Amino acid sequence: MLRIAGDGSLLYANDASESILAEWDCQPGQPVPGSWLETVKRTIESGSPEKIEFSHKGKILSFMVTPVAGAGYVNIYARDVTERTRAEETLKYRFDLEELITRISAEFINLKSYEIDDAIDRALEAVTEAVCVDRSYVFLYSDNGKKMDNTNEWCREGVPPHKQRLQGLDADIFPWFNERMKSRQTMAVPCVADLDEGLEAEKAEWQLEAIQSLLCVPIVCKDKLVGFIGFDTVLYQTDWPEDIVKFLTIVGNIFANALDRKISELERELLVKTLATKNKELQSVVYVASHDLRSPLINIQGFSGELVKNCRQLLEYLGLEDISDKGREDLKPILEEDIPQALEFITASTDKMQTLLDGLLKISRIGTSPLKIEPLDMNQLVKQVVDAMNFQIQSCDAVVTVDELPPCLGDVGRTSQVFSNLLDNAVKYLDPGREGLVRVTGRSEDNRCIYCVEDNGVGIDEDYQAKVFEIFHRLDPGGSVPGEGLGLTIISRILDRQDGNILLDSKPDRGSRFYISLPSVSV
Secondary structure (H helix, E strand, O other), X not given: OEEEEOOOEEEEEOHHHHHHHHHHOOOOOOEOOHHHHHHHHHHHHHOOOEXXXXXXXXXXXXXXXXXXXXXXXXEEEEEEOHHHHHHHHHHHHHHHHHHHHHHHHHHHHOOOHHHHHHHHHHHHHHHHHHHOOOEEEEEEEOOOOOEEEEEEEEEOOOOOOOOOOOOOEEHHHOHHHHHHHHOOOOEEEOOHHHOOOOOHHHHHHHHHOOOOEEEEEEEEEOOEEEEEEEEEEOOOOOOOOHHHHHHHHHHHHHHHHHHHHHHHHHHHHHHHHHHHHHHHHHHHXXXXXXXXXXXXXXXXXXXXXXXXXXXXXXXXXXXXXXXXHHHHHHHHHHHHHHHHHHHHHHHHHHHHHHHHHHHHHHHHHHHHOOOOOEEEOHHHHHHHHHHHOHHHHHHOOEEEEEOOOOXXXXXXXXXXXXXXXXXXXXXXXXXXXXXXXXXXXXEEEOOEEEEEEEEOOOOOOHHHOOHHHOOOOOOOOOXXXXXXXXXXXXXXXXXXXXXXXXXXXXXXXXXXXXXXEEEEOOO
């Protein structure tokens, strides 16, 4: 308790005020600090008490300045409210965190699958600010758990991002960390610098990212580990209080539910797309069976009948005891013309049927063979395709140029087949009247990689541009260019399975541009 006169002189102080007087460097009869003199004058003039709180030697003190009417002084009563204030702050902090959890959870409820990534980015920013960390992020594992990609990241200003660098990482290079995630354990590291021996891989990576403290929470969907959410401190160390760990674990569960829904929707969309592709393939098979196979079958039936007729004639002549000169003349065209011609048409028709059936088999295998989707170095992939076609390119005096190409996601074997078929067509359909030029370019756009295979060849009339992707359709069926009419059909099927597509822009006598779209690595 303190008593201060209107002129600022200290009139009285009890023993409990000793530390305050020491800080003020003031004893009874001496003036108090100027800031307190202003408070004393203000309360005497207003006649109303005033409450003041401030920190004092690690404690929070609450001062009630009460003017004594007509006496010309104030009484000041000070209380230590440290525990109460901190309890209130803790309660408010927890309430704020619970409110944030409620808001994040509510936002994720009605989101479409394509909106979830942006919502995760917003949630990471809000959570990072709420728990005062420097960087937050999400990693997702590949289907087999061997690879992991940094899919989402938010960094405080001045803290460097690492998302672009942390793609396609081998999970096995961080054995201790990976084992903790597989066992569904939340992992809190108060001090990266103090990690034990045997954790060199984890320690080296985290110190490369300037991480001082780290917390990671597994993301589990339908009892399957799909990834983890992580939080770093770069500017300071922290012991990760229990309430923060619980809060971030709840955030991880919210993300898990959202990602589970996203994965389910994507699987459903893929299934619908696959069914549509299968229906399209089935329609092609029905068409081939009812149309393309009908022609060789009619030939086989017709010429088989002719062959039977010729054989009957032969049997009749063979049954004669004496074959006249006229009979021999009648036999000659049957043996030398009719039968060989019938056999030739039958053989050609069976070859045609075999080609059609082989083509159908190739198409069916594309839809069933397993894919390994991974980041692809497209510069290396296209270079290998061009090198393999070097003899063919030189034979037609063509010039093939390849610009710098961005990496994409795809199956290396199937994607190589796409570009091999496109470049093969580009070279085969060059205009012999001018120098053949083929160019491959690429760019990144809206989480997609767009590649273009451009040539200055004969081009394709607009009326036929949709048909060239149909099974067994050939641009010039009777021309000199060999082929089965399967190249573009195979390309279309491969891209369908890799979340890709193909577009054609062509003008007769001016050339063609085939645009290939595939997911970018950052997706």
